[in-house]
Amino acid sequence: MIDWQHFEKARAELGPGFIRILSYFREDGTKSVRQIEMAMHEQNTAALVIPAHTIKGEARQFGAEPLAAIAELIEVTARLCVETHRFPDELVPEVVQLRTLFDQTIRQFDRATNPLQSRAPQGGFGRRSANQDFGRI
Incomplete structure (x- = not known):
């Protein structure tokens, strides 16, 4: 779903501004x-x-790229339909898929950039007591 080499190249090129620009992607993408x-x-x-x-x-x-490809299909089809004066009903499945792909992409970006999300959950605080009914009547 993500070309991680391309992602890391963008991270290196953007340097300290990378996280800020990635947050713009989240905001703009959600709005779009x-x-x-x-x-x-x-x-x-x-x-x-x-x-x-x-x-x-x-x-x-x-x-x-998969997110970009589906957005491009929507854009190109819509441009053609504007010229031919018709509504692109055939894009309904792609629009539904766009939401799913965007959400999945954001989750993957979050895992790659947020160290708290990339760690596996360890359970609760401390160890669970074997005697959970102690003191109960």
Whole structure:
């Protein structure tokens, strides 16, 4: 789902600003996915183009090619439909998939950049007592 070599290259090139720019991807992507879903619901073909273009470019910057590819399909199809004056009903499955891919991509980015999320849970605090009923009547 993520080209980690591309991701690490972007991290190295962006240096200290990487986390900030990645947070912009989260914010812009969340907004763009919502705009695409609303445009589909309202059958507003032109409103699909810019948010799909935004996700496409930002996803490619971080190596999230499957997300970029589906956003590009939405963008290109919407542009064609604007020219032919029709609504792209055929994009409904891709728009649904876009939300899923975006959420999965964000989770993977979080695991890669947040050391607290990358650690395996160790259970609770300390060890669990073998006698859990002690003191109960």
